[in-house]
Amino acid sequence: MTVISSPLPTRDIDRVRPFATLTVDHEAIMHNVCLVRAIAGVPVLAVVKADGFGLGMTAVARSALRGGAVALGVATVDEALRLRAAGISARILAWLADAQCDLDAAIRLGVELGCSTGPLLETIVARARTLGLTARVHLELDTGLSRGGADRADWAGLCRSAAAHEHFGALRVVGVWSHLARANEAHPLATAGAIETLTEAAVTAASAGLTPEVVHLASSGAALAHPGARFSLVRCGQALFGVQPVDGEQYDLRPVLRLTSRVVQLRRVPAGTAVSYGGGYRTEAETTLALVPIGYADGIPRLAGDRAEVLLRGRRCRVVGRVSMDQLVVDAGPVDSEVADGDEVVVIGDPARGEPGLGEWAQWAHTIPQEIMTGIGSRVERRHLGAARVA
Incomplete structure (x- = not known):
């Protein structure tokens, strides 16, 4: 048996990036608590169950309290x-x-x-x-x-x-x-x-x-x-995270999470190319396929394959073929498109910026936004922007 005793190399944090990152905007959490409190006119209890809906219970709790939850x-x-x-x-x-x-x-x-x-x-x-x-x-x-x-x-x-x-x-x-x-x-x-x-x-x-x-x-x-x-008293759960809670109504709630990944491989393929398991999807024309290292183990609903979209280089691109455990495939468009290895892929973000929102993912997967949020896997790195430092 060969034993490797040499130390692992130092991680270069400026160079090494996780395949997927979930960024949590704590200023948005505080804004949303304030909005609910102002509209309701009574104190707010912030619901932070299920690890803060998958975003990090302690950090979310502190920001909710800082935003005015009692x-x-x-x-x-x-x-x-x-x-x-x-x-x-x-x-x-x-x-x-x-x-x-x-x-x-x-x-x-x-x-x-x-x-x-x-x-x-x-x-x-x-x-x-x-x-x-x-x-x-x-x-x-x-x-x-x-x-x-x-x-x-x-x-x-x-x-x-x-x-x-x-x-x-x-x-x-x-x-x-x-x-x-x-x-x-x-x-x-x-x-x-x-x-x-x-x-x-x-x-x-x-x-x-x-x-x-x-x-x-x-x-x-x-x-x-x-x-x-x-x-x-009112209990604020989904609204805390920017999810619109009333059918057909829009409130000034800010999206709290942004889920991103990146392109790790590009492949130019002809029309009629079968994509992913089962080969149920075939390209309609010559195109570029982008491989994105995030899948259903990370919370991407398998059911959303062939329906979901991501944002790549400022364009909405369709997820094609079945979503795999660790990866999905995106139709990045014509073979002369400017997509490159390493390009950021916005999976979930702010609809006001053209990014796919939680509500869209819920529709693509025939579920609700809360299930999408709580399903985001543990190997997705969490980053907290503006997290409160007080209890």
Whole structure:
């Protein structure tokens, strides 16, 4: 066996570049938080779950707070604990919890827990009593999503039980909340029923003796388009990242991410050339094919092959053939085009600059922008521009 003992050469950072780079604009994050806050007229909870929608949870959280968010929202207890470990002391709500989560750490560190069942409430109270601390809880009601949340028939009993535990100090209900099923629809009827139901639920909670600090229903779409859903707090997720959250409506939200790669090989081919696996695509004329080292392992939807476009030398160029795990092929145009090895390829960027946007990629892949964002792979290098340095 031959063992290589010599040290690896020093990386030349001016010469070596990753195949793909995701650039996150933190000034845009702060702008978007400010915009939602100004339109909604109530405080904003910034949703930074799923590693900040794939962009880097801690950095995104800090910028959202700097932009005016008063709290952070995550899906899991583990995500909340990661934010605390990073030194972030702001208010955090984790809405998915059960008896097998690290409830002790969450309670010790002041993480607020979503709760919608009697058994979970009893478990949280038991852990809080053992620790000699008061657990902070948001009671969740199902208002039509049929996902999480208490059934309406169980709501009054859940509130009474919570109030009894509050009396002995093991629990504090700091929030009453729900999640909309149709926040992306602009018509008022899309949210009217849920608004009425949560309004009644808040009255029931008060009748049981609860005095929550916040009542919240609106996610991004409702925060911008449904005034009645705003209550005392709105949750800003997709709008935080510049994704337009209401069908048919445009707000002054700034794109936050830019995904780029580069050309690593050019091939001039005649008309009728089969491209990529299966050979289902054939060139219509003599053209130049550009190989781009980014694929479905990096978050490029395989389904977008033959439909998606990228920006190359200021021109929209079509992705042709099937997207592979590590690469895709672009029709770069006539054989006399000026495309060269090493040219930047803008995969996702700012539509205002002619670059393909998240919304377009979602259409090409028959999905939503959030799935595109959260699917961007770990080997894509993240760069943070203007990242906040304060918790």
